[in-house]
Amino acid sequence: MRPCTARIVSAADLLATLGELLPTRDLDPHRRLRMAYARKMRDGGLEVLYCLSQGAGHPYLMLRVRPDGNRLPSLANRFPFMGWYEREMHDLFGLDIDGHPEPYPLVLHEGAAHVHPMLQAPPDLPIQFAEAPPRVPAMIGPEIQRLPFGPVRADIAESAQFLFFYIGEGILHYHPRLFYKHRGMEQRFEGSSLPTGAILSERISGTDSVAHALAYCQACEIALGWGPPRRAVWIRVILAELERLTNHLHYFGALAKMTTLKVADAQGHWLEEQVRQINGALTGSRFLRGILCVGGLRRDLDLTSLPVALDAIEADVTLYLGKLDDTRSYLDRLIGTGRLTREIAFDQGATGPVERASGMDRDLRRDLPYSGYSDLRIEIPMQSAGDAWARACIRRDEIRVSLTLLRQCLELIEPGPIRTDQAQSDPDPEGEGLGWSEGTRGALYYAVHYDPKREIFERVKIKDPSFSNWRVFPFTVEDTNLMDYAINEASFGLSIAGADR
Amino acid sequence: MINWAWFGLRSGRVTTPWPEDPGDDGQKGVYGMPRFHPARCEAGCSDCVSACPTGAITQSPEGRTGIDYARCISCQRCTEVCPTGAFEPSAEWAFAVRDRADLIFREAGSEPTDGPKPTPRRVPRELKRSLHIRHLDAGSCNGCESELEALLNPFYNLHRLGIFFTPSPRFADLLLVTGPVTIAMREPLLRTYEAMPEPRFVMATGTCATGGGIAGGGYACHQGLQGILPVDLWLPGCPPNPAAILDALLVLLDRRPARVQCGQLETP
Numbered sequence: 001m002r003p004c005t006a007r008i009v010s011a012a013d014l015l016a017t018l019g020e021l022l023p024t025r026d027l028d029p030h031r032r033l034r035m036a037y038a039r040k041m042r043d044g045g046l047e048v049l050y051c052l053s054q055g056a057g058h059p060y061l062m063l064r065v066r067p068d069g070n071r072l073p074s075l076a077n078r079f080p081f082m083g084w085y086e087r088e089m090h091d092l093f094g095l096d097i098d099g100h101p102e103p104y105p106l107v108l109h110e111g112a113a114h115v116h117p118m119l120q121a122p123p124d125l126p127i128q129f130a131e132a133p134p135r136v137p138a139m140i141g142p143e144i145q146r147l148p149f150g151p152v153r154a155d156i157a158e159s160a161q162f163l164f165f166y167i168g169e170g171i172l173h174y175h176p177r178l179f180y181k182h183r184g185m186e187q188r189f190e191g192s193s194l195p196t197g198a199i200l201s202e203r204i205s206g207t208d209s210v211a212h213a214l215a216y217c218q219a220c221e222i223a224l225g226w227g228p229p230r231r232a233v234w235i236r237v238i239l240a241e242l243e244r245l246t247n248h249l250h251y252f253g254a255l256a257k258m259t260t261l262k263v264a265d266a267q268g269h270w271l272e273e274q275v276r277q278i279n280g281a282l283t284g285s286r287f288l289r290g291i292l293c294v295g296g297l298r299r300d301l302d303l304t305s306l307p308v309a310l311d312a313i314e315a316d317v318t319l320y321l322g323k324l325d326d327t328r329s330y331l332d333r334l335i336g337t338g339r340l341t342r343e344i345a346f347d348q349g350a351t352g353p354v355e356r357a358s359g360m361d362r363d364l365r366r367d368l369p370y371s372g373y374s375d376l377r378i379e380i381p382m383q384s385a386g387d388a389w390a391r392a393c394i395r396r397d398e399i400r401v402s403l404t405l406l407r408q409c410l411e412l413i414e415p416g417p418i419r420t421d422q423a424q425s426d427p428d429p430e431g432e433g434l435g436w437s438e439g440t441r442g443a444l445y446y447a448v449h450y451d452p453k454r455e456i457f458e459r460v461k462i463k464d465p466s467f468s469n470w471r472v473f474p475f476t477v478e479d480t481n482l483m484d485y486a487i488n489e490a491s492f493g494l495s496i497a498g499a500d501r
Numbered sequence: 502m503i504n505w506a507w508f509g510l511r512s513g514r515v516t517t518p519w520p521e522d523p524g525d526d527g528q529k530g531v532y533g534m535p536r537f538h539p540a541r542c543e544a545g546c547s548d549c550v551s552a553c554p555t556g557a558i559t560q561s562p563e564g565r566t567g568i569d570y571a572r573c574i575s576c577q578r579c580t581e582v583c584p585t586g587a588f589e590p591s592a593e594w595a596f597a598v599r600d601r602a603d604l605i606f607r608e609a610g611s612e613p614t615d616g617p618k619p620t621p622r623r624v625p626r627e628l629k630r631s632l633h634i635r636h637l638d639a640g641s642c643n644g645c646e647s648e649l650e651a652l653l654n655p656f657y658n659l660h661r662l663g664i665f666f667t668p669s670p671r672f673a674d675l676l677l678v679t680g681p682v683t684i685a686m687r688e689p690l691l692r693t694y695e696a697m698p699e700p701r702f703v704m705a706t707g708t709c710a711t712g713g714g715i716a717g718g719g720y721a722c723h724q725g726l727q728g729i730l731p732v733d734l735w736l737p738g739c740p741p742n743p744a745a746i747l748d749a750l751l752v753l754l755d756r757r758p759a760r761v762q763c764g765q766l767e768t769p
Binding site: 108109112115117120122123126127129131151152153154155156157158159179180181182183184185187188192195196199200203204205206207209250253261262263264266267269270272273276277280281282283284285286287289290298323326327495496497498 | 503505506508509512515527528529530531532552554574576577578581590635636637638639640641642643644645646647648649650651653654655656657666668670680681683684685686687688689693714715716718719720721722723739740742
């Protein structure tokens with residue numbers, strides 16, 4: 001699979017091989033497993049791919065394993081965050097995982113008919129479903145209260161259920177039950193064409209449309225050997241940074257709302273709205289959809305009014321963020337809240353601003369630059385305290401970096417073609433490709449497998465950053481108090497649609 | 502220490518007077534549904550049908566092309582592949598209808614083929630200037646939620662129109678549903694509807710909810726609200742922008758006329 005190195009490993013040797021490749025728990029964010037996924041082979045069996053990063057600037061390593069009689073050993077005891085990938089592979093592909101510490105359903109809830117949908121062609125009717133409670137630890141004690149919150153929650157919120165076990169204000173155990181919104185989007189790619197794939201990828205996580213489309217397009221382009229023209233590459237960076245700017249401004253509006261600053265809430269959302277209107281005027285879509293396609297862009301954009309529009313908003317953004325930093329009640333609620341240590345961030349697979357706030361210095365834009373990022377001066381803001389304030393500081397500083405990157409792009413960009421459908425280099429012999437992007441919420445991967453004729457997809461795997469960060473989040477909730485919960489959740493800036501897919 | 506109240510006052514008023522008075526709707530340059538001109542269609546051409554990722558565009562055995570806007574995600578593929586401009590980009594995003602049949606393109610003035618129009622239920626007078634909405638995400642991509650949240654920002658400031666979101670279905674008049682209805686959200690959706698007092702209304706918001714969109718079907722999703730709940734207002738869009746949602750809510754309340762008939766937006 002381009003651009004990775006591959007190694008075929010037997011199921012029996014899997015743990016030993018990983019022991020050699022990742023011998024110590026050295027908390028290096030560049031040397032760890034990234035994701036795992038299964039795919040159905042033409043001979044009817046399964047193949048499982050484990051994606052490993054081997055240091056900044058080094059290509060990924062793909063360990064390719066054929067399960068032994070549909071069984072694989074669990075990696076979750078050594079690499080805890082792999083537990084979710086393994087449960088997903090069990091639910092969707094029926095892969096049996098030996099020695100899993102939490103052998104319970106994840107993606108398809110308890111109560112779904114016992115079928116493994118990714119083994120079959122898309123059915124005419126959805127699978128049978130009857131509600132059943134989730135598996136949670138038994139909590140016994142007269143003082144312990146249980147609060148199930150959701151899936152239909154207050155306000156305009158995405159659907160998920162949060163189970164709290166608590167005494168007084170103190171949270172003993174917290175169980176987020178996600179995947180109410182699991183739409184089976186990866187199967188939607190099966191049999192679809194290149195242009196349809198781009199439209200699908202924009203609709204996995206609506207607020208990360210560009211990051212998804214970018215990772216998708218790059219995965220296809222590396223598989224096909226296409227190199228998009230320079231102008232397309234610059235416009236992709238511009239759209240990706242506009243998306244980051246929009247989402248980060250939304251984040252501060254939400255954080256101000258949770259800390260009950262009414263004016264700061266209104267101001268943050270007004271700034272977000274202004275960027276959404278800039279997005280709409282620039283691309284025809286407030287979510288910057290409909291521009292990216294495999295090979296470049298679907299149409300060229302007129303960027304002449306963008307610098308002026310950005311100038312107009314920049315002073316307001318700077319003033320707003322400065323005022324938030326000077327608000328004592330806001331700082332009081334954030335400093336020390338929801339502390340995530342570097343050890344837990346590493347073990348549980350944190351990504352994006354969440355990991356950078358816990359001292360893990362990793363950002364794909366700098367470490368494995370894609371699109372135009374290799375030609376830009378990029379600064380990666382870092383924090384080490386790991387609390388809600390550190391996470392907010394990362395996002396605050398990233399707004400400044402995004403505005404700087406936008407300016408650099410707008411100076412460098414020149415007229416030219418915007419699309420190619422010709423191979424500039426050899427296509428991948430297997431018709432496979434891995435693409436990535438650093439979205440607002442963290443590292444995002446697409447792995448694509450074409451059919452032998454290179455026309456439609458046989459398998460597309462999507463690794464959304466929120467899938468990683470939802471796994472991490474509960475570790476900052478337990479042993480804290482209910483009053484801080486909403487602020488802590490807002491400080492993570494999670495997407496449920498992306499995690500659930 | 503920051504005086505936020507002073508900062509807010511100094512920022513001035515940013516709320517648009519639209520839609521009750523002339524003003525900016527905030528959607529400059531934003532695409533709506535593709536406009537269809539069947540007269541421009543070339544015989545034997547089916548480029549749009551094969552390009553449409555949601556099956557919104559279909560062709561009859563006689564070769565007549567049709568579009569169901571309830572399934573259209575406004576991806577603009579048809580406008581790109583059409584050799585004659587029969588599908589053309591437009592800014593027509595205000596696509597709220599009471600009768601789903603009005604989202605299917607047919608010659609203006611003709612009757613739908615599947616029988617006479619149902620009589621739409623009207624919102625009682627006392628709700629017209631005080632509507633409470635329970636939003637329910639039945640599996641959306643978060644695009645619709647993002648635009649619903651935008652309605653509360655100072656630019657649209659939904660509250661000025663007497664429309665509010667409420668946490669409890671017990672206080673809600675309108676159930677506003679987004680998403681294609683996933684298998685795990687079907688029961689919570691039905692229970693939320695059951696918990697609402699009469700008279701209760703349902704609005705299918707976004708193409709996932711009106712016709713399944715790009716996510717509907719497969720092993721995990723239904724095809725939107727049809728056949729699951731009685732729907733009083735249909736608003737396709739992927740996602741419908743805040744102005745479109747605002748317009749739709751006012752259509753439901755009879756404070757703005759529904760302007761889409763036979764899949765066509767009448768020009769004022």
